[in-house]
Amino acid sequence: MARTQGSRAAITGPLIREKSLRLFARHGYAAVSMRQIAADVGVQAGALYAYTQDKQALLADLMIDHMDRLLAAWSDDLSLPPLDRLERFARFHIAYSLDNADAVFLSYMELRNLSPENHAAVSALRRAYEESLSAILRDGQAAGVMTVPDTRLAAMALIAMLTGVTNWYREGGRLDRKRVADIYWDLARGAVGA
Known part of the structure; x- marks a missing residue:
């Protein structure tokens, strides 16, 4: 069916993604219905299907987009x-995570709700990002400036630690972003025996 003249697809599509991301992050994927998303966007529930196949496809798209952007x-x-x-990695990860807290939360907490195919796609992207940190750790060990018993485990542990900032950090709180990044960098350096 052709779109009517004056339709706002360029606005509605991104708005659906924005509202879905916020609702999934706040309430959890399982607790959010397509009707709830539609109400938040201001369209009929059926209109959502012009932009996504279903809720699963919407979740996967949000998570894949987050990992692609990361x-x-x-x-x-x-x-x-x-x-x-x-x-550089530690400071980048903290800044990116704080700037994209809802997407980061969704990426970590809602993997369990992905279909096997979508889970595999998101996991492959996550592994690529984890591998970039693993390469740094391997090079650090080869240079004799880092010591970790298991590179992959250390990479995942460091990413989990750095990502954790999104759970507690609030703008205008006791510590500003720079101070938080300084402290986390000290923790990361200590975690690799440097």
Whole structure:
């Protein structure tokens, strides 16, 4: 069916994604209905299906988009020493996570609700990001400036620690973002024996 003249697809599509992300992050995927999303957007529930196949496809799209944007935003600088690269990663991850807290929360808490195919797609993107940190840790060990008993486990533990900032940090709180990043960097450095 053709879209009527004056339709606002360029507005409605992104609004559906924005409202879905917020609702899923606040209430959990299982607790949010398509009707609830439609009401938040201000459209009839049936209108959502012009933008997504179903709620599962919407969840997967949000999570894949988050991981694609995260991977596109991060770039390792192999010319730097491993400790400098680790510091860049830690500061980047904290800043990106705080700027995208709902997407980060969804990416970690709602994996269990993905279909097997969507889970595999999101997991592959997550592994690519984890591997970028693992490479830094391997290079740090090879240079003799880091010590970790298991590189993959250390990478996942560091990412979990850095991501945890989204659970408690509030703008205008006791610590500003720079101070939080400084403290987390000290913790990350200690975690790798540097």
